[in-house]
Amino acid sequence: MDPNTNSATDTRLAADFALTGISRLVTVAPERYGSGPLGVIPNGALAAQGGRIVWVGAEADLARAVAVEAIPPAARHDAVGRAVLPGFVDSHTHFVFAGNRAEEFQLRHAGVSYEELARQGRGILSTVRATRAAPEETLLALGRGRLESFAIHGTTTVEGKTGYGLEPESEARCLAVMRALAAVPNLPTVVPTFLGAHTLPPEYREHPGDRAAYVDLICERMLPAFAADARFCDVFCERTAFTADEARRILEQARALGYALKLHANQLGPTGGARLAAELHAVSADHLDFASDEELDMLNGAGVVGTLLPGCSFSLGIAYPSAQRLREHGVRTALATDFNPGTSYSENMQMMIALAVSAMGMTLDEAITAATRGGAAALAMEAEVGSLEPGKRCDLIVLRGDDERELAYHFGVNLVARTYLRGHLFMGGEGSTERG
Ligand SMILES: [Zn+2]
Incomplete structure (x- = not known):
């Protein structure tokens, strides 16, 4: 039987x-x-x-x-x-952090420059300070509250990135928080990603050899230590963060250790990140505001999912990436929130669908597909989630x-x-x- x-x-x-x-x-x-x-x-x-x-x-x-x-x-x-x-599959979030940047957002939109905000100690490093100082139970309570809010807004799978610890002990704490939350029944499924290469930590910004030393720390200590806990490794490949060469070194080491790969690529300018994602057969390349035609063809050829994050454009008040370009080049598309305290503080995928339709040239059918099956593809979880069958x-x-x-x-x-x-x-x- x-x-x-x-x-x-x-x-x-x-x-x-x-x-x-x-x-x-x-x-x-x-x-x-x-x-x-x-x-x-x-x-x-x-x-x-x-x-x-x-x-x-x-x-x-x-x-x-x-x-x-x-x-x-x-x-x-x-x-x-x-x-x-x-349920929506949110394939790109940074939901484990402490601190709050509402004041920074208000100042930014009142015309205070990025440089001035950095001089005041605001920006991503303020989140790093708060996250490093937060006990695990605080991060756990914050993360749990956020996952509940994701669920209330219809999201049933949430990828979460580290990257506000930027040193072994704090990055491990953020992964432990995600592991604990993944074991709580009746919360969205949590998919952990190691993003130690989110930005250079403050203590590695003083001397010429610091950049290489931090990449060494990631490759030699953090990647081997976290291989069992993180499903993906991601790198913020951007002129303000890590170069394509640094990203390649980290991602090749990650791949050898069994991580699947993601890349923050071409958000603020042409960095070569999208090309690298294609060459390394990453599961997804995310942002893609400035990907060239050739890079989009390479992503299509390599089967890399292009993840669009309209919440960033909305929150920063800048131009949106074009979904039409991804469609023309045949790139499979996912929509995600990029939930984070600096540039997209929203856990609501319905809002991303609305922005995709009104500002990025997606049809509603495309946007719903990108927010469900597209997200599942961007997490290599299409056999598990993303459609009702x-x-x-x-x-x-x-x-x-x-x-x-x-x-x-x-x-x-x-x-x-x-x-x-x-x-x-x-x-x-x-x-x-x-x-x-
Ligand atoms: Zn992100």
Whole structure:
């Protein structure tokens, strides 16, 4: 007997969770389910077993396919005529940090220069100081509150980067926080990334040999120490951070140690980061505001996902990267928040969808796909999350309205009524974004 079926005589699928009453079940698996570019099933239903989807289809077919009467009543959920989508997969965040930079944001937008803000001790190094000084339990509480807020806004998988410790002990503490949060039930799935090469730490900014010494510290001490805890290694390859040569050295060492690779590339200028991402077959290259046509072709050829982060452009008040250019060059696209205290302090993927449509030239279908399946591809997790189809995790959202086309159109508010994590309703929490 197939272990997934109900009994020897009843060949219907066994399930311990069902969701019915769905006006539009947006599978984001159009090649297999539903119709249109998002694979929409009208009057849909979904069943899951052990946190994994076992069936999607029209509600009228549910009882013939699934032993639905065997599901405990408390696990039979009614979407009461609302639209259902996969949970968002936010493939680029920096959610583990202490401190708050609201004052810096206010000063920046009042015209105070970057140099003056740096002279006042603001900017990324202020977050490094606060994060280094924060005990692990403080970072844990802040990280947990943020993950709850991600879930409230419909995100069910969150990548998180280190990079505000910038020395072995503090970077290890941030990874320990992510490991602890990953083990908490009923929070979004956490995917940890080591970003020791985020910026040069203050104690490595004095002497000519300091840059090389810090890259040595990353390659010789931190990368080997963190290989078991971090799934990805990322480098901020930018003229204000690390060169393409430094990034290559770090990423080649990371790859040899079993890390998958990501790169912050070409955000502020042409740095060669996108080319490097293609050459090293990184899983994703993120930002890409200044990637050349040749680099975009290389990314496409190497199967690297291009991750666009419109929250940065919005928060900084600068030009947006062009989604149209990525489309023209065939680059697979993900959308992410880049949640961080300096340049994109938002955990709301609905906002990124709205910005992608209004300011980056994406269609709504493209934006929803980029925020779900695209994000899954940018984490090499497409077999697990990003669409609603059998075999994948039962991570989904119920909107407040009956149509996914409310997204982007009805902007600046939370359109998510419920979030389900591995088949369990997320019950809220404080949703804290309080000052650290
Ligand atoms: Zn980032």
